[in-house]
Amino acid sequence: MKRNILITGGAGFIGSHVVRLFVTKYPEYRIINLDKLTYAGNLANLKDIEHAPNYTFVKADICDFETILSLMRQYEVDGIIHLAAESHVDRSIRDPFTFARTNVMGTLSLLEAARRCWESRPERFEGKLFYHISTDEVYGALELTRPEGIKPPFSTTASSAEHHLAYGEEFFLETTKYNPHSPYSASKASSDHFVRAYHDTYGMPTLVTNCSNNYGPYQFPEKLIPLFINNIRHRRPLPVYGKGENVRDWLYVEDHARAIDLIFHRGKVAETYNIGGFNEWKNIDLIKVVIRTVDRLLGRHEGEDMKLITFVTDRAGHDLRYAIDSSKLQRELGWEPSLQFEEGIEKTVRWYLDNQAWMDNITSGDYEKYYDEMYKNR
């Protein structure tokens, strides 16, 4: 079936994996990647598919309602996968207005454009879907009651579950009450509410997923894993918040993209699905795995760069533990993470070490010229 799918934020980390998956897996679809190209947007993430006949890139701001509406009409968009956002918690603490503007007002502008565009057609919402990508951070923080970790209480057949430990008895469920603490998570929580409100008020077919921390290739190097890989390579300090006790649930980015594909096609309208890796790690333990892997792959003595770890003042309002129970998605749609964490980290470290030019392009700022070079004559 032919479909015209608008993916927002496709030049970012997760968005680029989603765009690549849809462009290659569904040649019959037209994929329109709409991205403002903020500091986090990098078209070099999509070099391998930029000439695909079913792919179109549009530089635009999701807050620009008139432009979004006319693009949606021009391309007769029938599906939206909305990933565009400001995504870095530390930046949200310094500049909350930008987060409210993009994450809240930008999402509202997309929702309203979709409603006006779709309502004006005879078939209205039939065959349409507005799929909003969100985070587990909206649920707030869980207690860390098992410092040594325990087996999780829910059963899973996921291969990674063999190694899974939980650091407490509680998990985020789809029914967990929202309790965001950072300006980032507050802005995402607000956007989630708007998306559900558009279903409840106008009957618009919407869907929300809340996912845990992603890792993998093409992540902007302000985020922990790529930042630390690069710092270890150059033997620079590794700043660890507090004592590194905070726990996060990590998911390989391609497993998230596969979940998005499955949910976009088979998820139930108006539902929420939690997506997670069944894979909790204390920051300090995760960092040690990254150090050992980088050292080994660079031919250094494994663990010699542990000395780079530097404890710094904790992040304000730092949530202690996030842990997702994604068994609903597993039960209802049959999704599970495909990679064990050790494999995923090995693949990720190898990718960053093999793609030093990608990293250098960002640290030098050259990546921001890519749009002009690629699209100025079109």
Ligand SMILES: NC(=O)c1ccc[n+]([C@@H]2O[C@H](COP(=O)([O-])OP(=O)(O)OC[C@H]3O[C@@H](n4cnc5c(N)ncnc54)[C@H](O)[C@@H]3O)[C@@H](O)[C@H]2O)c1
């Ligand atoms: N990274 C994670 O671990 C994680 C986990 C769960 C959910 N999420 C959510 O997934 C989505 C993508 O996250 P990411 O890590 O890939 O983010 P990212 O920061 O790497 O990418 C965000 C993209 O959005 C674009 N963008 C920002 N503001 C825009 C605007 N006003 N108009 C158009 N485009 C704009 C940027 O240019 C960039 O390409 C976000 O909604 C985030 O909240 C991320």
